[in-house]
Structures are given as structure tokens and as C-alpha cells.
Amino acid sequence: MRTIKGPAIFLAQFAGDNAPYNSLDTIADWVAGMGYKGIQIPSWDGRLFDLDKAAESQTYCDEVKGLLADKGLEITELSTHLQGQLVAVHPAYDAQFDGFAPAAVHGNPKARQAWAVDQVKKAALASRRLGLTAHPSFSGALAWPYIYPWPQRPAGLVEDAFDELARRWKPILDVFDENGVDLAFEIHPGEDLHDGVTFEMFLDRVGGHARCNMLFDPSHYVLQQLDYLAHIDIYHERIKCFHVKDAEFNPTGRSGVYGGYQGWVDRPGRFRSLGDGQVDFGAIFSKMAQYDFAGWAVLEWECALKHPEQGAAEGAPFIDAHIIRVTEHAFDDFAAGGADRELNKRIMGID
Template identity: 65%
Template structure:
């Protein structure tokens, strides 16, 4: 067994226009002061990194790692959530994602957007390799999400064709991550076609069980769907290569439940919360991850409907430190012996 690495912080929710959140060299000492030892970088944010340069330049990657090392930090993974989302967008929700794109592409054709998103994922594969990383985070995008509830009845073959098209778009990207030696970890997330275990299995079948098709485990998204987030670890631990440590609560009433009634986050039955303020049993999660020899990072993704982000970040680092289990190097009952195999003795014990 291996001890989980961490704590680390996903920077996407913290970058902004005001210091110290306006550039990596400024936020790094703040992150370290909060108690983190790693950062997960949003690869689409130029305040954090130049993705194209990182894909081509060892010197740039060395400088990036050196900047963070000066504050006791390392890069844990790159995130291509935004670019992955743009691999597949249903026309019904296309306008909602225009701000995800660079300005010149906001009125571009679907094929031009797909070409840009694919190129971004390929750059991230090469950048991850140059940075010495073995996993990267992304979203799957969604062609089928508007049809997630089967009313009106879905035409025969619609779901199969949707996943076949998703596989056509992602398979060349997964092949590039194989060449780079990097696992591509899809965050299982509502709004994506890969939003639960059943949909991940469909995708896995469609891409021929590609060995780089992996999972970013975030229990908050499973709780808000009312999945068993602990059983999910039992089922898919061999594909889980990354995790986001994020809390949530689900308190349905007579007015709203899983779907939320179009309400804002503070009024929904299901809400994201800062670590320790929600309902998720992280003690059990970290125990299962240790049991299954999870070798990745415990990365805090801060999202909360109520608490200040700076407070949540500091509390999150301490929370993860309390939950990481330094795994044992020997069995607890080794002191009673029995570790060396003796076949003759075993037969005597059995009366043989």
C-alpha cells in the first residue's frame, strides 16, 4: 500500500484579477502558507501557465517547477476541464459555452471549435510528459445530456450513437495520452455524458477499454446524484487515478430534490460545501483509497455556497492532512508470528 500524497489545491476557483490571485508567482506563497504542498493547474488560464510553451519547452517546464519548488510546492496534474468540455457540446446548450472559448472562436463553426479543443488536449498530453506528470484531469463533454431524462422517449439507438460519436472524438486523444504515458482522468460530473458509473462503462466499451481512459473521483458529484460514493470506489478503483476532495450535502424537502427546482446554489436541496461542513464520510473514503493502493494526490477543489473561499482553503489543507492515512509497512498482527510458510506445520494443524 502507498500513502496518498497531499494536500494539494486546484487553482481554478482561486485565480482572479486581484493580487495575490492574479499570477502563479503571487499565489504560490499564499497556497504554501495555507498548508498545501501541491497545486493542480488549470491549463487554459494564462495566469497559471502557457500551455503551448509547456508542450514544447523543457526549459519553460523546469522554470515552472522551480518557481513552485521555491515555495515547497509541486505540480500534481494539469486540468483540461474547459477544453474537454468543448470536445462535445449539444446544440441546445452551445451558446452557454461560448465564453469558455477564446474570443476568435466564439462564433466559429463546430468543426473549428472541435479542432481547437482537440489540439488543446494534445498540447496538455505533451506538457504533462515534460512536467513529469502521469495523470491529467478533464471533462468528457456532452452530446446526450439534454436527453438524460427519458421523456419524451428516446429513439432506439440514440444513446448508442451518442457514445459512438464521443468515442470517435476521444480515441485519438487517448492514443496521444498513451504515447505520452499519461492517464486521462474524466471527472464524473452531472452535465457531462460521463456522469455516473453506468455512463462511464458505456464510454469504456465504446473506446475499447482504452487503458488511459481513467476516472477523476469526486464524491460530491456522486452524493448530489444520490449514488453510493463508497461502493463506487469498490467498483471502479482500478480506473481511479485522481481525486478531488470536495464536500456536499443533500437535504431534500417537499419543494425540491435532486433537480433543484432551477434554484440558486444556496436554496437547492443539494449543495457543495467546504470540507467538513457537508455530509460526506471522508474517513471511509480515505480508508478505501488506502485499501486499494491509490497512488495519486488528494486535491482540494473548493466550492461552497456559503463559506469564504480563503477560509475554506485554509481549513481544507488541515482537513486533508487529518484524513491522509500513513499506511503501514507490515500487518498489525505480525507480532504473533505466522508469516513464514511451513507446509508440514500447516498439515499438522489441519490434522493431516
């Protein structure tokens, strides 16, 4: 067994235009000062990272790693959540998702998709140059508007959507394979890959691709009332990334899973800072240790109530307290009597 690495933090929710959040150098000082040992970098944020340069320049990647090493930090993964989202966009969301892409491709879904595919492929190259072995992203969605079967879906609509999703992602997965990096889709509402069933539908269509894997984030399972502990039992071999994020679900007589179009504060299901929600992290970290998870425990902070700086400060000690230093010996080794095959035979009455 291996001890999970951490604590680490995803920078996406903290990057901004004001110091210390507006450069990799200064935001790294900030997170290191709170006790984090790793950072997950949003590859789309040019204030922190230049993905185009990283895909081409080993020197640039070495410089970034050196900058962070001087502060006692490592890169856990790069992230292409926003670019991955744009690999597959239903027309109903075109206007909203244009904001994830450069202005030059706004209003042009085909050009936007081509840009996104190129970005995710570049992330595979950059990850290899940085010595990383896993990469989180979103799958995008073509079938999501039809999540509830009313009106009745036309026959084959979901199957055709997943066929097309696989067609778009298979060449990308091949690039990740060429670079020795696992692509970990965050299983997330709003994506076609939003639970175990949909992940399996996709995995089957990409031929069980070895690089098609998962990011495990229990908060998204709380909000859709999925058994997140059993999920680890089922999919542990495919879980390559881990977001440590809390959530709660408190249904009422007026609203449940769908939330009634309410804002985050008023929804029955809402994200919370670590320790403020309902996720059983003790059980999760135990299962991750049991199944020999080799990656990082990465805080993704989102909370409807708490200030992000407080959430970040509380996150490092929370994760550190939950990381299990795995044992090298069985707890009852003190009582071991040594190996004696003849004794074993006598105990069982074997001549």
C-alpha cells in the same frame, strides 16, 4: 500499499486578477503558506500557466517546476476541464460554452471543437514534460439534454451520441498513451460521462482504452444519490485522480435531486466546504489506501455559503488529518510464531 500524496489544491476557483491570485508565483506562496504540498493547475488560465509553451518547451516546464519546488510545492496535474468540455457540445449550449474559448472561434462550433482538441492534446505533451502521469478533464456532452426520457427519445439516439463521443476522444486518448499519461474524466452531471453506467458505455466504445480513466469526486455522487463508496470498489483500477470536495443532500417536500431551478443556496443538493457536508471522508480515504491509490488528494473548493479563503485555509489540515500513513506491518505481527511447515501439518493433523 502506498500513502496518498497531499494535501493539494486545485487553483481554478481561486485564480483572479488581484494579488496574490493573479500569478503562479504569488498564488503558490499563498497556498504553501496554508500547508499545501501540491497544486493542480488549470491549463486554460494564462495568468498562471502557458499551455502552448509548455507543450513545446522543456525549459519552460523545468522553470515552472523549479519555481514551485523552491516553495515546497509540486504540480499534481494539469487540468483541461474547460477545453475538454468543448470537445463535444450540444447545440443547445453553444452560446453558453463559447465563453470557454477564444473570441476568434465564437459562433463557429467546428473551429471551437478543433481548438479544444488541440488544447487537450497539448496538455498530454505538457504533462509528459512536467513528469506527470495523470490528467483530469471533462468529456463534454451530446446526449445530456435528453437525460430524462420524456418526451420518449428516438431509438438509437443515446447510442449514436456515445459513438460520436468515442470517435472524437479516441485519437486524443492515443496521444495521451504516446506520452505515458492517463486521461481522467471527471464523472460529473452535465457531462455524458456522469456515472458508472455512462463511463462503461464510453469505455466500451473506445475499446477499453488503457488511458481512459476517472477523476473521483464524491460531491457529484451525493448530489445524484449514487453510492460513492461502492463506486470506489467497482472502479478503483480506473480512478487516477481524486478531488476532495464535500456536499450535502437534504430533500424536502418541495424539491429533490433536480433542484427546482433554484440557486445553489436553496437547492436540496449543494456543495459545501470540507467537513461541512455529508461525505464520509474517513471511509473514502480508507478505501483509497486499501486499493493503493497512487495519486494526490486535491481540494476542489466550492461552497454555497463559506468564503473561499476560509475554505482554502481549512482544507489543508482537513485533508492532512484524513491521509492514512499506510502500515508496513500487520497489527498482530507481535504474536507471529514464525514459519514452521511441520508445525502447520501437526496443527491440521496431516501426516
